[in-house]
Amino acid sequence: MKNLKPITSVVLATLLLGLIPFVSDSEKSYLVYFLFLTFCHIVLTQGWNLVAGYTGQVSLGTHAFFALGAYTTAMIWRADLFSWENYYFDPVTMILSGLVPVIFALAIGIPLLSKLHGDYFALGTLGFGEILKVVCIKGGQFTGGPIGIMLPSSVYTTMRPHYWTALFLAFLATGVVYFMTKSRVGLALVAISEDETAASSSGIYILKYKVLAFAISAFLSGLCGSLYAYYLFQVSPEGFLILRWTLYPVLMCVIGGSGTVVGPILGSLLMTAVFTVTSIYLPGIHPIFSGIIIILVMLFMPNGIIRLWKKGV
Amino acid sequence: MSHSDTLLRVDKISISFGGLAVLTDVNLKVDEGELVGLIGPNGAGKSTLFNVISSIYKPDTGDVFLKGKKITGIAPHKLCRMGISRTYQLVKTFNKMTALENVMVGAIYGHKHGGSDAKTRAIDAMSLVGIEDKQNILVSHLTLSDRRLVEVARSLASSPLVTLLDEPMAGLNVSEIKTLLTVIKRAREERKISILWVEHKVDAIFRTCDRVAVLNYGAKIADGKPEEIAKDSKVIEAYLGESLTRN
Ligand SMILES: Nc1ncnc2c1ncn2[C@@H]1O[C@H](COP(=O)(O)OP(=O)(O)OP(=O)(O)O)[C@@H](O)[C@H]1O
Ligand SMILES: [Mg+2]
Numbered sequence: 001m002k003n004l005k006p007i008t009s010v011v012l013a014t015l016l017l018g019l020i021p022f023v024s025d026s027e028k029s030y031l032v033y034f035l036f037l038t039f040c041h042i043v044l045t046q047g048w049n050l051v052a053g054y055t056g057q058v059s060l061g062t063h064a065f066f067a068l069g070a071y072t073t074a075m076i077w078r079a080d081l082f083s084w085e086n087y088y089f090d091p092v093t094m095i096l097s098g099l100v101p102v103i104f105a106l107a108i109g110i111p112l113l114s115k116l117h118g119d120y121f122a123l124g125t126l127g128f129g130e131i132l133k134v135v136c137i138k139g140g141q142f143t144g145g146p147i148g149i150m151l152p153s154s155v156y157t158t159m160r161p162h163y164w165t166a167l168f169l170a171f172l173a174t175g176v177v178y179f180m181t182k183s184r185v186g187l188a189l190v191a192i193s194e195d196e197t198a199a200s201s202s203g204i205y206i207l208k209y210k211v212l213a214f215a216i217s218a219f220l221s222g223l224c225g226s227l228y229a230y231y232l233f234q235v236s237p238e239g240f241l242i243l244r245w246t247l248y249p250v251l252m253c254v255i256g257g258s259g260t261v262v263g264p265i266l267g268s269l270l271m272t273a274v275f276t277v278t279s280i281y282l283p284g285i286h287p288i289f290s291g292i293i294i295i296l297v298m299l300f301m302p303n304g305i306i307r308l309w310k311k312g313v
Numbered sequence: 314m315s316h317s318d319t320l321l322r323v324d325k326i327s328i329s330f331g332g333l334a335v336l337t338d339v340n341l342k343v344d345e346g347e348l349v350g351l352i353g354p355n356g357a358g359k360s361t362l363f364n365v366i367s368s369i370y371k372p373d374t375g376d377v378f379l380k381g382k383k384i385t386g387i388a389p390h391k392l393c394r395m396g397i398s399r400t401y402q403l404v405k406t407f408n409k410m411t412a413l414e415n416v417m418v419g420a421i422y423g424h425k426h427g428g429s430d431a432k433t434r435a436i437d438a439m440s441l442v443g444i445e446d447k448q449n450i451l452v453s454h455l456t457l458s459d460r461r462l463v464e465v466a467r468s469l470a471s472s473p474l475v476t477l478l479d480e481p482m483a484g485l486n487v488s489e490i491k492t493l494l495t496v497i498k499r500a501r502e503e504r505k506i507s508i509l510w511v512e513h514k515v516d517a518i519f520r521t522c523d524r525v526a527v528l529n530y531g532a533k534i535a536d537g538k539p540e541e542i543a544k545d546s547k548v549i550e551a552y553l554g555e556s557l558t559r560n
Binding site for chain 1: 367369388389390392393394398399401405406407408409410414417418419421422423424431467468471
């Protein structure tokens with residue numbers, strides 16, 4: 001099919017990008033950090049894309065699942081849960097940090113998504129993030145309060161594992177979205193986003209697929225939160241439970257083209273660059289600038305770069 | 314008529330919206346292999362009855378039975394797998410998908426045995442309605458008539474026992490109407506499915522159906538052989554008089 005080409009280029013790009021830490025000094029060059037951040041954004045953006053772009057359910061809770069993943073990693077490490085020598089980039093810890101958000105996604109997703117109207121879902125996920133924030137700030141010893149949980153940063157030696165893990169997760173998230181949407185499940189997701197009544201009277205169990213997409217998205221966000229915890233070494237409400245982790249992915253997905261596989265990658269790359277440049281050169285007006293971009297995009301290219309480009313071809 | 318060959322039966326269905334009674338005590342049945350026409354003036358409650366049968370609305374009172382089993386309130390996706398498929402008065406196709414993908418949805422999810430042989434079933438359904446050459450066209454690029462046919466094919470691909478067609482001919486031109494009529498006849502002959510068909514093109518209904526039921530202001534005012542219905546004074550007064558002058 002036509003879409004085989006983009007995915008081949010994604011595989012090639014991933015392999016080439018994997019070489020960058022060998023040619024660019026990962027501690028001194030800004031490139032490695034910039035790409036690390038871009039990859040994290042791709043993971044979150046693909047997760048949102050699956051729920052909103054393909055299934056039509058607007059979630060405003062990405063930051064909540066991102067934070068849940070980070071807190072899970074921090075708590076496992078702090079509690080020395082498995083009595084292991086090393087929790088730094090420990091795969092078991094990271095996978096658990098993806099699964100804990102899944103449990104929460106099921107718990108809030110099933111009741112919120114049973115309602116027919118999508119607004120409940122947007123507001124419900126937003127509310128969930130706010131509740132989580134209060135719980136984390138007031139959580140005392142358990143959550144570390146406003147300061148959060150400090151992790152032993154002495155284990156840090158280089159940025160390379162962060163870079164490669166982020167690259168891997170971005171690849172994973174893109175692959176998951178690609179295979180979900182090329183499969184029969186994808187047919188159900190698109191049907192739901194187009195017309196729920198027709199989808200359900202054609203035999204699709206709507207709730208099941210909405211919840212599935214939401215749970216996968218929570219898993220990806222949780223993994224990304226875990227990785228980011230290994231980068232910051234401090235898991236706090238201020239670092240994780242902030243709306244930027246929800247709004248950036250929304251913006252990146254819409255700018256790149258939601259409901260497509262490659263759009264979120266383009267959007268993440270472009271906007272991470274734009275935000276990086278503005279936060280360096282125009283730190284004071286950075287938030288206003290982001291707001292203006294959001295409005296302009298919604299007005300002039302609500303379908304994203306990928307579709308502009310496809311039309312041109 | 315023996316009770317055992319009744320496939321679909323609605324029993325004393327009433328429903329109202331905000332105090333407005335839209336259906337009152339409606340009884341209707343469709344036998345196995347039967348083609349039943351449902352006619353009536355605008356706002357009579359025909360589409361509402363379809364929405365009750367397919368569980369999009371829950372009736373205030375009354376029940377729906379499929380092969381004698383009560384199915385009132387069963388979720389729409391389950392009903393489809395049990396053998397009730399439908400189309401919509403305002404066509405509901407998935408416009409971002411190709412025609413084949415639309416029909417595949419019915420074949421995969423609407424069929425009781427799920428995905429096995431789905432593609433064969435989808436292509437069979439498309440050939441039956443005569444759009445097998447349009448498989449890879451995006452539905453948003455199709456004409457209204459072809460989108461109607463895609464919807465009918467999607468409904469047939471789920472291998473239904475009974476299918477509900479809500480004004481499939483609305484908005485079509487003369488030759489498109491002919492095509493659709495052939496499709497309806499072929500569907501029942503080749504698939505042996507039962508059909509409940511709402512239509513304002515009464516001459517098509519009278520010429521094709523085994524039986525015709527008439528709704529007026531939410532109540533069934535007549536039900537019988539087409540010849541009888543065409544002569545029924547109540548029906549002429551409520552509907553046919555008007556529709557004859559309109560044509
Ligand atoms: N969800 C709803 N809420 C309120 N009123 C409704 C609803 N659905 C249908 N109605 C009303 O019920 C009445 C019957 O509508 P329905 O669509 O069933 O008529 P119909 O026989 O299909 O007419 P037409 O031939 O124009 O399609 C109308 O007055 C309509 O406004
Ligand atoms: Mg109607």
